Amino acid sequence: MQAANDDQAAHEAYILLLLSDANLPTGSFVASAGLESYIKHGFFSASAQPEGASLFDNSSSGSLESDPTSFKDMPNPPRLTSATIRFLQDSVQSYARSALPFVGGVHDIVEKVLSSPEDLDNLQEIMQLDTLYESMTLNHVARRASKAQGVALLTLYTKGFSEPLWIPRSRSPLSKAMTSLIEGLKLKIRKGDTPGHLPICWAVLAAALGLTRERSQHLHSFLHARALLSASVRLNTVGPYAAQQLLLHVVQPMVENAVRVSKDLQIRFGQPEVSREGDLELAADEDDGPANTWPLGEILSSRHDQQHSRIFNS
Amino acid sequence: MHGRGQATLEAFGRDAVFSDLSFTYPLKLISPKIPAANPVAIAYVLSYGGGLISGDQIELNVETRKEATLILLTQGSTKVFPSRTIDRIRASDVFARQQDGVTPPDTTRQSLEAKVASGSNLVLLPDPVTCFAGSIYTQVQTFRLERGASLCVLDWYTSGRMSRGEEWVFERYRSVNEIWIDGKRAARDVMLLEEPNGRSVLPLAPRTLKARMAPYSCYATLFLIGPAVAPVLSYVEQEMRSVTQFQASAPAELVWSFSPLEHGGIVRAAGVETETVKFWLKRILIPLQSTIGAEAFDKILV
Numbered sequence: 001m002q003a004a005n006d007d008q009a010a011h012e013a014y015i016l017l018l019l020s021d022a023n024l025p026t027g028s029f030v031a032s033a034g035l036e037s038y039i040k041h042g043f044f045s046a047s048a049q050p051e052g053a054s055l056f057d058n059s060s061s062g063s064l065e066s067d068p069t070s071f072k073d074m075p076n077p078p079r080l081t082s083a084t085i086r087f088l089q090d091s092v093q094s095y096a097r098s099a100l101p102f103v104g105g106v107h108d109i110v111e112k113v114l115s116s117p118e119d120l121d122n123l124q125e126i127m128q129l130d131t132l133y134e135s136m137t138l139n140h141v142a143r144r145a146s147k148a149q150g151v152a153l154l155t156l157y158t159k160g161f162s163e164p165l166w167i168p169r170s171r172s173p174l175s176k177a178m179t180s181l182i183e184g185l186k187l188k189i190r191k192g193d194t195p196g197h198l199p200i201c202w203a204v205l206a207a208a209l210g211l212t213r214e215r216s217q218h219l220h221s222f223l224h225a226r227a228l229l230s231a232s233v234r235l236n237t238v239g240p241y242a243a244q245q246l247l248l249h250v251v252q253p254m255v256e257n258a259v260r261v262s263k264d265l266q267i268r269f270g271q272p273e274v275s276r277e278g279d280l281e282l283a284a285d286e287d288d289g290p291a292n293t294w295p296l297g298e299i300l301s302s303r304h305d306q307q308h309s310r311i312f313n314s
Numbered sequence: 315m316h317g318r319g320q321a322t323l324e325a326f327g328r329d330a331v332f333s334d335l336s337f338t339y340p341l342k343l344i345s346p347k348i349p350a351a352n353p354v355a356i357a358y359v360l361s362y363g364g365g366l367i368s369g370d371q372i373e374l375n376v377e378t379r380k381e382a383t384l385i386l387l388t389q390g391s392t393k394v395f396p397s398r399t400i401d402r403i404r405a406s407d408v409f410a411r412q413q414d415g416v417t418p419p420d421t422t423r424q425s426l427e428a429k430v431a432s433g434s435n436l437v438l439l440p441d442p443v444t445c446f447a448g449s450i451y452t453q454v455q456t457f458r459l460e461r462g463a464s465l466c467v468l469d470w471y472t473s474g475r476m477s478r479g480e481e482w483v484f485e486r487y488r489s490v491n492e493i494w495i496d497g498k499r500a501a502r503d504v505m506l507l508e509e510p511n512g513r514s515v516l517p518l519a520p521r522t523l524k525a526r527m528a529p530y531s532c533y534a535t536l537f538l539i540g541p542a543v544a545p546v547l548s549y550v551e552q553e554m555r556s557v558t559q560f561q562a563s564a565p566a567e568l569v570w571s572f573s574p575l576e577h578g579g580i581v582r583a584a585g586v587e588t589e590t591v592k593f594w595l596k597r598i599l600i601p602l603q604s605t606i607g608a609e610a611f612d613k614i615l616v
Contacts, residue, residue, distance in 0.1 A: 140573040303559060
């Protein structure tokens with residue numbers, strides 16, 4: 001049992017190495033998730049920064065060994081760095097709240113495929129969540145970016161991660177079932193039957209590669225934050241070394257908190273009415289589903305195409 | 315208190331007639347007569363005392379048939395008073411219950427279920443919701459449209475009782491708008507505003523709601539669906555096309571966006587002042603006059 005767990009952990013660690021490659025062709029390098037537009041609209045300017053508010057938790061309970069009075073002498077981070085941190089906080093929190101319930105829900109479905117690969121309902125269930133995500137993503141710029149990145153991830157699996165046919169004895173017997181599920185989903189996207197959004201396709205890819213549910217959600221949130229920092233470097237608001245510093249010292253707790261808050265949020269559909277065609281109702285509203293928590297980010301990222309000049313697609 | 319209401323509007327030639335207009339305390343529906351060339355009716359959705367106290371539940375069902383146009387308005391902003399027990403229960407306990415999927419017992423809740431028949435129109439242009447410090451508010455609105463029906467829905471809220479210096483200090487605001495067209499979910503917009511819960515994310519201080527919403531104190535979302543709002547839609551699209559955003563040196567007093575949907579679109583706006591947002595909304599809604607008539611148009615967003 002212990003040996004099996006070790007194997008699983010080693011496999012997962014290796015998959016994490018592969019998926020964390022910043023050069024993976026997933027289209028994330030053309031997305032800034034609203035950051036470019038946010039800056040263009042003047043929200044990184046000195047006048048947009050809150051006065052007197054500290055970014056840091058200066059309460060004495062915050063750090064056990066340090067003397068709270070010593071905070072007074074600490075330097076503030078440069079303005080652009082503070083502004084970047086604030087954007088990251090709002091963006092990561094809102095994206096996690098909107099997308100992680102879908103990542104979790106789709107991951108659960110793909111795990112069922114592992115136990116019963118012949119069940120075609122699984123694809124239908126994934127498409128239901130995909131369609132729901134589309135109806136909840138009303139910002140056309142975010143929709144566009146999400147669909148482009150989603151289908152790129154599926155292509156990454158079929159072209160880059162599926163087991164090659166020339167491997168004589170299959171090491172992963174499920175690779176075939178996964179490849180057929182993903183090919184099926186790609187076909188549905190190409191025919192326009194389902195939009196193929198990023199969190200949906202991410203969950204399919206991550207589950208197909210054997211990442212656990214929570215690891216899939218965590219890595220998805222981390223990659224969202226890292227893509228924002230890569231965009232910051234290209235927009236010249238953060239230097240490349242500072243971006244690494246932020247990733248290690250600031251983004252880690254931020255991502256962990258966002259995942260903790262949103263990982264168990266549920267999407268529950270009601271029972272389908274036999275007589276009725278169309279989309280499924282959600283089960284009685286229970287306050288704990290996916291939600292947008294940052295209306296300002298929604299407005300500014302929707303205005304992306306209004307920028308006079310831009311280097312990103314979102 | 316649990317108030318219920320039903321409003322069913324039909325058209326007979328040029329006349330709009332309520333075949334049902336009923337309500338129970340503390341909800342009140344008042345329909346003033348307006349001269350109109352088309353079958354248009356206004357109903358004011360009122361609550362006694364002009365506000366909702368904690369635990370109040372309002373459930374409203376509306377239906378429009380044939381060629382009828384129903385305009386739902388309010389008189390003054392919907393004030394949501396603070397939760398009675400929030401002072402006694404520590405906030406963390408409230409959040410713990412929320413995470414179990416249980417709505418806090420003191421939630422003030424308004425729900426609207428609307429059926430809009432083909433060729434008929436529903437126009438919902440209330441005053442903004444104002445959540446006072448300590449209040450917990452949930453609003454769930456579901457619109458079921460037949461193909462060819464039209465919808466104009468404004469959902470907006472302010473930062474609180476500004477006269478007392480309140481800025482984004484309510485406990486929780488949650489608003490759900492779901493639009494179905496011909497059995498398909500065209501839009502489900504869920505906005506959730508609350509202080510970040512849980513542990514502090516060291517080394518960072520928790521990002522407060524106020525900081526997330528700054529510098530604006532009023533946010534609005536306007537859903538536009540169907541043939542009757544086509545003139546508004548093309549006006550908004552034209553306005554958006556004329557925007558060219560250069561590098562700004564500071565955030566604007568008012569910022570807005572438009573995203574097209576299959577049968578219409580969604581407008582969002584944020585402003586430093588509620589009045590700025592209201593004035594701007596009324597301006598982009600001017601083409602609605604051709605649908606609802608000048609008399610009714612004078613009564614919206616006043």
